[in-house]
Amino acid sequence: MDKDVKKEVTKLQELTYELKVEHAMTREVITVTPQATMAEFREILRTHRISGTPVLEDGQLVGIVSIEDLIKALANGEIGAAVGEKMTLGVKTLYTDEPLVHAVGKFARFGCGRFPVVNRHKELVGIVTQGDIMRAVLRELEIDYREEEIHRYRASHIFEDIVADETALVFGYRVMGKDFSTAGEASSSLKTTLSRLGIAPPVIRRVAIATYEAEINIVLYTDGGEIVAEVRPEQIHIEAIDGGPGIPDIEQAMQPGFSTAPEWVREMGFGAGMGLNNIQACADVMKLESAVGVGTHLDIIIYLDEKGRA
């Protein structure tokens, strides 16, 4: 759970770098002229339900005026004064193509409620508030997550939704022999699928490690094979099957440290004779059958107890 929360935060940070100010800003900007009175400005705020506007003279941004300026003017009985006298000069602006993270920083630094947004020709093209930024990021997050959520929701309820005396989902993956660059893709796909099914992470980890070791063995020692995973409500059964050359002495192959791996395999960080032992450590049941010239068939069963299921 903690990890999920952290992921979301990282994603949020990423989005504030990816999204630009123009993605969040409001394009229709209400403005006033310096010649307008504070009373007229009050009407503008009331009509548009906003709390401040940029001040424009001949299309140029000359200041910004907010509800705070209005309150001060009211308190001093200066409601008839011109906006030009009461506005804040030296307006801080944001550029359309600045990342949102800059905007977030400026809001924190200057403590104001809004920034006018200008293009690189210094023309006013929009206005952005902290609320706009929040909405833009949330919108993007929603798009990003919708698809994965849909996958997960549908998949994790599958066992409850299917009506049958016995239910099993079977996933098959082909494994290329001697192709080290794709080694691990089957295990990686299976891992993704199991997490979409809502299987508990510790169980997925055991399945992933056992399957990956089996996949590496198929890649290293055979001309290819397949990995089939059968998921039932009570257990996950993985079969790793290849078409040879086969293991002459299974007892010897199961000895920790026994390996027939050539040097190049060891240089890749494998072939230390620990793979089968590691599979055994991850599995609740492990069965290894092999015939020289025919092939090897490895069965791995990992039970799903109440905790292991979604």
Place this chain on the structure above:
Amino acid sequence: MKLREVLSIIDGKAISSNIDLDEEVQMGCGSDLMSDVLAFTHEGTLLMTGLTNPQVVRTAEMVGINVIVFVRGKLPPPETIALAKEKDIALLASKYTLFETCGRLYEAGLPSCGLFELSLRRWRQAFENKQRAPGG
């Protein structure tokens, strides 16, 4: 320990872009043998290794390792960096040896992954149960 501290303790550099320096690692493992990484780590481990092929990232993915430090000034090939980006695994670099990189972090308080049943069983067979032959 946050990645920010890890980088400072090992004088390290980030290889991946967009690293979250506030990401935490719980413990460390130093190994050039991926089978050992698969067998003797937990989720949230910081992996230190001199191996740079893409299978290091695959291995990390399988066991839930989110951060890898390449030691001895090694830079991984582009395919390793690409796979790490895809799998959201952070890559760091250290100029020190595997031993020194681990040592600096261990000294600074990053714990090891502890003892494992697989190794304990072998230990007992070799040193504690005299009736049985080593490895038997």
